[in-house]
Amino acid sequence: MITASTAINHADATEPVEVEADLLIVGGTESGCAAAVQAARMGVQKIVLVNDIDWLGGQFSAEGLGAIDENRAHKYNGTVPIPRSGLFREVIDKIETKNAELYGGIRRPGNTRVITTARPVVSESVFRDLLAPYERSGQIQRFSDFRVARVIMDNHTVRGAEFVTTDATRQVNSLVVHARMTIDASDWGDVIQASGARWDTGIDAQAEFGEPRAPQTNQPTTDLAPITYCMILVEQDQESLYPEPETYDPRYFTGTWGWIQEEFAYTTRRLVDGKGFTEIDHPDVLLINSPQIDYPLDSLPANVVAELERNEVGASKKTLVAMTAAQREIVFRDAKRHTLRYYYHLQQNFPKFRRMALSNEFGTSDRLPPKPYVRESLRLVARHIVREQEVDGFGGYSNYATTMFPDAVFSWQFEKDFHPTQRTWVTDKGNAGPWEATFRGKRRFGLGGTGLAVFPLRSLVPEKIHGLLGAQKNLGYTSIVGSSCRLHDQSMHVGQASGAVAAISLRNHIDPAAIYLRPDQLAQIWEGLLHPDSGVPLAIWPFSDTDPYDDGFVAIQQLALRRLLGLGPTDTAFQPDQIANNAWLQRVQDAITNAGYSAPSIEFAPTATRRDVAISLWNHLKSQPVPDPIRIRPSDADDDGISDVDDPLPFTAGTVSWQRPPETDGIPSSLAPFPAKTIAINFTSAKSATVAPFRNDVGHKFSSETGYGWQTDLGDNTRWRATNLGPLRDGFVFTRKQDVWQCEVDNGKWRVHVCMGDAAHEQTGQFLQVENVQVAEDVSTPAGVFHEATTDIEVNDGHITLTLGTPSGGNNTTINWLIAVPVPTEELPAQ
Template sequence: MSGLQRTCTARLTSWLLLLAAFAAIHHADATEPAVVEADLLVVGGTESGCAAAVQAARMGVQKIVLVNDIDWLGGQFSAEGLGAIDENRAHQYNGTVPIPRSGIFREVIDAIETKNAQLYGGIKRPGNTRVITTARPVVSESVFRNLLAPYEQSEQIQRYSRYRVSSAIVDGDNVRGVEFVATDAATKPNKLIVRARMTIDASDWGDVIKASGASWDCGIDAKAEWGEPSAPETNQPTTDLAPITYCMILVEQPQESLFPKPTTYDPRYFTGTWGWIDEEFAYTTRRLVDGKGFTEFDHADVLLINSPQIDYPLDSLPAGVLRELEQSEAGVSKKTLVAMTPAQREIVFEDAKRHTLRYYYHLQTNFPKFRRMALSDEFGTADQLPPKPYVRESLRLVARHIIREQEVDGFGGYPNYATTMFPDAVFSWQFEKDFHPTQRTWVSGDDNTGPWEATFRGNRRFGRGGTGRAVFPLRALVPERIQGLLGAQKNLGYTSIVGSSCRLHDQSIHAGQASGAVAAVSLRNHVAPAAIYLRPDQLAEIWEGLLEPAGGVPLAIWPFSDIDPNDEGFVAIQQLALRRLLGLGPTDTAFQPDQIATVSWTERVTDALIHAGYPVTQLGIDTTTTRRDVAISLWNQLKSHPIPNPIRKNEWDADDDGILDSEDPLPFTQGTVSWQRSPEHDGIPPQLSAYPAKTVAINFSSAAGSVAEPFINDVGGKFSAKAGFGWRKDLSSNTRLRGTDLGPLRDGFVFTRTQDVWECEVDNGKWRAFVCLGDAGHEQSGQHLQIEDIVVAEDVATSLGVFHETMTDVDVTDGRLTLTLGTPAGGGNTTINWLIAVPVQ
């Protein structure tokens, strides 16, 4: 028996045992509902639901009920067929992650890679493809089953399968439990009632949130709603959601295994927008097992097919689907998929399946490699497709805080920390703002009876720049009004744009784990989750539960790039960072634990301690003490010390900044931005009361750059008498716009890699020159600048989004103000953003 067969047999055995136990526990009369009492109810066997249940169990919640609508556990990893595991990524697929894998996600990945090694000759990552880890869905499902097993055996977690939400038990604004109905006639009893002190909605479509009366949203957010820089002007059409996809798992066969031609097949479904996808790309881009790429094992190739051709848009639907929907309920075809009933969604799902199978035939017809690729039978479904579609976007919870694009953008650029680092952080993440095609475009005009393609609407498209290293606030798990309910999976409090970057395998597990920790602390202390963000002691309990789990891997709540959860001092470093005791700046995304603790670094830590209200402690620094040593020692001194309560300046507005606590992303910090740039590094020109006559104000930019009056744009052109300024040689190809939100004076620049000279006609005499060097999108080093005969920048380095400003007085004697950038030898880029030159009276 092969390893995969053993996995399948073990899974089948566990299912049979579960069904036997279920039959023994419950009354034989199927018409009489089973009633269960619980401390915590988790709805949904998704990756998020499993993580929530396990985290709550590890933190001492004794009676946990997990209800799932199917048998399969694991959501995207398994039931949705996403065997190529997508995770935190800064800006490209390069085999690395910006934040080390951590928490229950790390446990799941390690278990998957261990099973892979057993199946594939010691190779943990057999896909040999773009993502880091791949796994057959059946393997991932067994990992989630094993994750729950110890807690099910101890009966701390009770699991019920094949039940979907019927209604919520609501008392006023409090959710007291959920009523379920069986999804098939074979499941007995056919009704299940779970009464619980707290409920977590980790379902695919936010079923409990909808049933509870909690507010929710879905689809496009208009720019006016949240002020997001890249949001469209309107929210039309309201049915525009991220597409669903029925993935395929294909397994190589010894001989051809041809799929019959579907009656609705038309090549025009697949040969337009995405016709560039060739055989090699289709075969390798999401391969799960590269059977010929390793000498350690001999195995059939196994592929995941999850390409744009089978993305199924939801903004409009084919005529046949519309007719069938309208037969079920008049007007339902105008609703979003989220608002439909399960039966109505199944109508849409069936058409999405037909579309995927059309593409299977198309692959075999056009690409010889696919003629031997058969649909895997591991799902046990009649059509051999996964039991669920890949759900990229569910409803969005109207939460105590809605996370917006401008909050998660990197402060000065994507490699930096996010602009707003919430004080009630419960996990960290980073990814691109990434929309799959959400628009259905009919190949024959407006004829919705024929072929169509999945296309992009506006700038809702792949990879539109990454977020910064962001943290997720507890408040985005908590409904605005309803009590006793928390969100998980993709039912979270964020905008559509933010949700496009926070929907991956690891992020969904983290959201569930965080929700489980919040529920545990809420139940333990008899306090509503909505109040915890203003209570440092209870927030600390959540951090402790996530950072020091019983028998699990710590979760990276603060997004350091270079501290692994298994490293010595990880917990201490995380705890100090979360309490803002490390004096971090926006670019300090690496802790550098083995660097010697310098005097300036320890002074920053001491200042942070004093500012936070902690007692000043002895740090014990000598010439060999590392930052890790200091962190461990400091945390050992502080962890038993009560967290100082922040000073509240106003009853409803703690920091008295005019933003009510209920609406303030930073309730104890002025404003909404976590970081401040020093004036000499912020790239903002000095605020002169009024530019005197003859002032020179130049914005160095590209031809596409915006004008910021009273500045005049220089776009690298040669000096001209008409303009009165310019370069000694044409540098128009040496201009850049970074596309940040820093404004035209900081976003663009002209640069030189060697040495170049810029001149401007001015009167002779004394001039005061203000100049800014730097790059909004990259680090730069080795920058040199001379104004007239004075060197004002020598071998200057600037971090991404951090600038070097200088001011000097010079004497002009030849009628031209002269700037010399760079050195003849080169070696680095000198980037100039702007110049202000003022005559000195």
């Protein structure tokens, strides 16, 4: 659903406070704070930050999400795929330092699934400290407890906004900010809505963007990721029991999520483990943020519907984004009631929770956070909408994304991760009775990860409105992509990027929409993000092994962003301490020349590392003008039939950043219709669909009924990777020793095509024979890269025989598919 709001021009208010600014930032979220600091560091002199509450820091603090989620490839294992960087790194380092002061020197006291935890009040103080130097100097002026009432428009350009107070005790009830540029870092895209910019919300149907996992329909339009009112619980010396809520019913919590028992509930988002560290003398502190208290928004309980309809006829049918602030508060109150029901439920069912009391750190009457955890806001209809197929890893999620945008402003990687978006009524009372949060279709946890991806500047910029940039979760992406790009670090990175884009736009008096076609100005944004006057550089290019504090980090980033390193889709580690051999040096020199730079003539010592070379090269190249890309046509620079305004890669033909030799893509060179008697087998998991004319082999022993199978049962040796590469590549059968597969065929000549590999993991040391022909000997396949081979054989015993692995075993040998075609007599060699 696309929505366009009507902009309201500024009208006089009763004695408003009026402020002139270069940059207005709406929202004291983590994104808003990062935007303000980045813009200040890049020289913007008059920055006004307006927040609807006093708390700063968004998810970290006001939303109570003290277990800090960040970039992750697949699982919680204490690592991140891209080293922490930028303002997020600064905030995390300060949080961990404060933790050490509070908890006996332990920087990460949670002892839980995420890496860093912090009480929300601690995180809030860190954000306050982050802004403080710029507030003291007057470069940032902050106003709390004001929300957007109107946006000041000049034709199609945002010129500021008028705000009304959210604090009834405040003497000044109106604030007007006139600004040259505005960033919307609010929870619900307040400026975007009031400016008349187009926006979207809810489900994207597959026909809209062609996303593989999108459903056929966009219904219901109210289906957003759920909000959650988190709880911070602190251990007490004695029982601290919460009274039974009037609306309590155990059936809210004992169905789909009844498997969550005491230990999981207690430890999965623990902030302080007072018993797990001898150094810590402090009670346990927990964050409760479990699916039981996710509050779906697709349909609402009867009491909420009634209250909304009394407020405005039809209000209960609106998406939460489109509701007024007063209408959202009706929903929020019920979400809080639900959280407190669960608190009572925990105490009644699990003894450990009987001594856990709600923290008073928020200063609210109900001791819940001042805001719910907001997973999904509106989605900006931007100059480019980032799609699922663009961020999927090229051949596998451990690789770079399929489309690496040339106007990258930050990097990220995460699962496509929907919390339950559907409310299911669990009794015959329907919407007047208990309910639980459930999944709708494929909108669920862990839909496979993205690749190592970059986010384009264009997706911060509205399609038609000027003077406005998106931030926080008000971005130009689809719902599926938004589910993977909504975490603490990502929201800070996008705010930092918006702040940098605003600074360069103001400095050069240029519309941000034009920058993606201006490499010289894009380079100024990169310079501001990589060379802060103070603080930590931002990882814009997603190398897995270069830390912002490492020597040469900036040089490596600058070369990668300009595509001067000759990278392939699996080159996600730079390997800075590896010796720079001649082949690598030649690849880099070719990339530099092809990009239009004058390649410096430098002699490198035989012991020079890649880091040494990167530093030296950047020192020589950074003084050169940024080459203008070759433009073949005025509105289609690369002449690929996709206009620049629609092209994710305007200077590269097509929409895919990487090309792969056909023999490694895992795709059969020819598909049906096959010649008569062709044998086509898809070696896969029972989870796989069948792709005609292939027949699925799921590791079962040879059967005369099917005419094919294994000498030993390999049913437990199948895998399904779900990386979106499709049934022929996402599944495989494997052996760790040596196993034999056979298929009944007519005697005679056959041409056999086989494919080996793993869509998600590297596999090393693989061996495969077809009859007595060795088609793979000690072959390694990187994640998402395949080994395809074709050989002609002669069958004399009525079977094609494959032999996988070696008798000594040790490594996995995989097989994805086989196509065996009888060779016509006329193709046989002359005798």
